[in-house]
Amino acid sequence: MRLVIGSDHAGWPLKQTVIDHIRKLGHDIVDVGSHDDKPVDFPDIARAVAQKVTSGEAARGIMVCGTGVGASIAANKMKGIRAAVCHDVHSAHQSVEHDDVNVMCIGAQIVGAWLAVDLVSSYLSAEFSTDEDFRRRVEKLRVMDEQG
Numbered sequence: 001m002r003l004v005i006g007s008d009h010a011g012w013p014l015k016q017t018v019i020d021h022i023r024k025l026g027h028d029i030v031d032v033g034s035h036d037d038k039p040v041d042f043p044d045i046a047r048a049v050a051q052k053v054t055s056g057e058a059a060r061g062i063m064v065c066g067t068g069v070g071a072s073i074a075a076n077k078m079k080g081i082r083a084a085v086c087h088d089v090h091s092a093h094q095s096v097e098h099d100d101v102n103v104m105c106i107g108a109q110i111v112g113a114w115l116a117v118d119l120v121s122s123y124l125s126a127e128f129s130t131d132e133d134f135r136r137r138v139e140k141l142r143v144m145d146e147q148g
């Protein structure tokens with residue numbers, strides 16, 4: 001899978017661990033920054049991650065900020081993005097299976113490196129269900145994206 005990852009300064013310390021793990025799993029990953037601990041605004045990075053996903057350059061994205069919350073709010077402002085903060089392994093895969101999440105957000109101040117890599121493994125191994133209930137609900141999300 002081709003993936004995109006981004007972080008703000010608060011997420012940056014965890015990002016390289018996540019990137020190394022993703023490469024070990026055999027996926028390609030584009031890093032849209034940030035690349036150090038200099039303060040940046042998470043909406044700018046979340047937007048760059050979202051654009052790679054909505055353009056089709058990446059199949060899924062990952063955002064790391066302090067809590068994952070700001071990143072998910074920002075990414076969800078972008079049409080076609082279904083972003084979620086996932087800090088437990090069940091949500092990391094169920095968010096894809098039921099909700100077709102395409103940007104997973106992690107808080108570097110909330111989870112440690114070992115949980116972060118398990119979250120990423122769980123997220124990347126999951127596929128959107130073919131169950132018609134889940135498909136119908138995600139279609140309703142698409143309509144909300146279009147019409148409000």
Ligand SMILES: O=C[C@H](O)[C@H](O)[C@H](O)COP(=O)(O)O
Binds near residue numbers: 008011042065067
């Ligand atoms: O939800 C927002 C994120 O957790 C940010 O990473 C956080 O607000 C950054 O805070 P600061 O600029 O104090 O490092």
